[in-house]
Amino acid sequence: MSTSFQPEHTRSEPGPGTVIGERRRLINVAYRLLGSLAEAEDAVQETYARWYALSRPQQEAIASPGAWLTTVAGRICLDVLGSARVRRERYVGEWIPEPLPDRTEWLGGRVSGGRSEPPDPADQVTLDESVNMAFLVVLESMTPAERVAFVLHDVFRYPFAEIAEIVGRTPAACRQLASSARRRIGAARAPAVPTAGHAGLVRQFKEAWEAKDIEALVDLLDPDAAMIADGGGLVGTVLRPVEGSARIAEYLIHIAGKAPGTTLLERTVNGRPGLVAQHAGVTVTVAAFSLADGRIRRIWAVRNPEKLRPWTAYGQS
Structure with missing residues (x-):
């Protein structure tokens, strides 16, 4: 399974349009990693804050701004997942991933008072098999490292060498993490229903x-x-x-x-x-x-x- 968002491996000029153009992909990655649109948006905002904190020479020295942004966002999400486990132990009742509407049903973009409102992050998320609720619930059962390795590799097709930089493990260890996560998904998956x-x-x-x-x-x-x-x-x-x-x-x-x-x-x-x-x-x-x-x-x-x-x-x- 994969989305249409593929990892960037070619060098590009880190212009404002190039960097901002990565937002949709980052929101897609972060939502699948965190199961929360609000937390995904916060993680992406923090990612951009770190990018713009770099000097212009530092930005120009980065061969692939998209890959850099994904690495930073992945590390932020990994940290959030670690702290989320503690927070969810104190959560009142059951914790379910945040549900997403179809893009025709969200607020952003509708006309209000004669002007168009800013886009809602919900419109940035591609609604495919990797965001159905059953799938997200299984992701919640994984360790943070398993979830990051599986989502980035199996959903977004990132190579294990790049994932290793995010989770701080070897590519071989990341391959094992994704394999373990894949078994969890397979054990929980029900037959597809049209x-x-x-x-x-x-x-x-x-x-x-x-x-x-x-x-x-x-x-x-x-x-x-x-x-x-x-x-x-x-x-x-x-x-x-x-x-x-x-x-x-x-x-x-x-x-x-x-x-x-x-x-x-x-x-x-x-x-x-x-x-x-x-x-x-x-x-x-x-x-x-x-x-x-x-x-x-x-x-x-x-x-x-x-x-x-x-x-x-x-x-x-």
Whole structure:
């Protein structure tokens, strides 16, 4: 698997356009490494701050500005991943990667007050298989070094010699890290479901939920399904996974009764069909789904408002 963003190996003049032109690729790398759009944006901003802190002769001495920026961004992300493990141990409830809307549904670029607003970082992320929620959740189980080696090599096709400079290990060790990560991905990967089939099942789930049809919900869920919710301690939600089709269906009917006036919308979530719940026009929940054997196996429901910035902006547009 790879994106259209390939490593830069040719010498180029470090002009403003060349350097700024790397932003999209850096955002793509950082989001996959960190699972957070906000943290990815911060990492990329810090990367550019370090570039512009160099003198002009220092910049001109760098053969490949793109490679330099990627190396710096990778090291920053590696540091963030290390500290994130400690922060997530103190996180209230389950931590789910930040969901991304389709590029047609984010705030940036829409006209407000007669002028176009600055682009939102969400528009910079290419929505491919490497950002679907199931994939990002598996990345979360990896060590920081495994994640960096795997994402940079298997997704972005960077050579192990360059990755070694980022993680501070030998190319051979980086190859082993990527191999270990690849095994994790293979063990967790469910058979691919065509987008149309995925969308159809999500639509049936939405309709059953709206109808409060508990039997239909149970039929749509895998018997061993799990629902994981992320409120970050900022909004009410379950703190542990809800497991089993019957328990999930009962819980969904329960919360539907507690939130009258909520609207469910079919939306693209991290490149796959998902659902968005809005109340008074504001997005309050974004749900991603993983399917297997014609049923829903996993539901990831993000309710933490800090992770719903692009979605909330869209809901208010």
